[in-house]
Amino acid sequence: MSDKRSPLPRWALLALLLAGIIAISFSSIFIRWSHAPSSVMAMYRLFFTALLMGPFVWKSKPDLKALAPADWGLMAVSGLFLALHFLFWMESLAFTSVASSTIILALEPILILAGAYWLFRERTTRKAVLGLAVAILGAALIGWGDIGISGKALTGDLLSLAGTAAVALHLLAGQRLASRVPSLFYSFFIFCVAGVAFLVYNLARGIDLGGYPAREWGIFLLLAIVPTVFGHVLFNWLLQYVNAVTVSMSVLGEPVGATVLAYLLLDEKLTLTQAGAGGVIIWGVWYFMRHNQVRYAGEEAASPGKRKKAAAGPSVTG
Numbered sequence: 001m002s003d004k005r006s007p008l009p010r011w012a013l014l015a016l017l018l019a020g021i022i023a024i025s026f027s028s029i030f031i032r033w034s035h036a037p038s039s040v041m042a043m044y045r046l047f048f049t050a051l052l053m054g055p056f057v058w059k060s061k062p063d064l065k066a067l068a069p070a071d072w073g074l075m076a077v078s079g080l081f082l083a084l085h086f087l088f089w090m091e092s093l094a095f096t097s098v099a100s101s102t103i104i105l106a107l108e109p110i111l112i113l114a115g116a117y118w119l120f121r122e123r124t125t126r127k128a129v130l131g132l133a134v135a136i137l138g139a140a141l142i143g144w145g146d147i148g149i150s151g152k153a154l155t156g157d158l159l160s161l162a163g164t165a166a167v168a169l170h171l172l173a174g175q176r177l178a179s180r181v182p183s184l185f186y187s188f189f190i191f192c193v194a195g196v197a198f199l200v201y202n203l204a205r206g207i208d209l210g211g212y213p214a215r216e217w218g219i220f221l222l223l224a225i226v227p228t229v230f231g232h233v234l235f236n237w238l239l240q241y242v243n244a245v246t247v248s249m250s251v252l253g254e255p256v257g258a259t260v261l262a263y264l265l266l267d268e269k270l271t272l273t274q275a276g277a278g279g280v281i282i283w284g285v286w287y288f289m290r291h292n293q294v295r296y297a298g299e300e301a302a303s304p305g306k307r308k309k310a311a312a313g314p315s316v317t318g
Contacts, residue, residue: 006241024231025257027318042086043198048224050191062185079193081170089163096156098262102255103278104160111168127291135284145273
């Protein structure tokens, strides 16, 4: 638990955490229900979320005077990587199963470590590397199993992997701003940047922005409210009272929840290979997160009270 005293009892906080996991698990279901292009779904999801957040950002009156031009540029880059994440991951669901797509998405902490090593020379423990290797093996098993289903499914797996890499870069960019930019404003700004990026993308490709039936607009709104507001925004609030490791472990809950919902609502069956490989990935990521202690070249592992995470806060995947 965090040092800040919660207005709610512990059981209520854990119940909210579970509710958040269920909420983000609905993201892939809503995407499958929609017949609109992925880029249109993503654009309206981001714009609607920004509209919902706008009054709260205005009320908070963030102090932005200390931000340098480089900070604004880095926030814009973070927003563009977020747009790429949504583009690749949402499109993956048109090719592969909900189970495969969301299980691959759980590799996010692994890719963050890879990016942190490449960009910042951050290192970790041997046990964490073991977890990384196991998770990568699980991802390879997912791909191998989906090759047996169709080449189309493998394309979806690769799109999901590309989306996971994009969100890892988005979070690494955000890490450099965490101490200078208010989190609420940061989320609002990157949602706006990503939404505008999709607007330009859709206009450039001649994709219709309107003319969709009421059912589609309802799905766009649900994507903004359920997995984003009641998922990721809720996780950000919980970070005040629940430690970041507990909240970050939600990345392992999404593929489980999404797979169950896909079975119940989409009649999507889980293959034996998917179940086994999914279990391998989830165990590998769990083991990695349990033993990951970031240190720099020439340094010993940080003490428990000084551990640094590759990226703070929960992700916006799903």
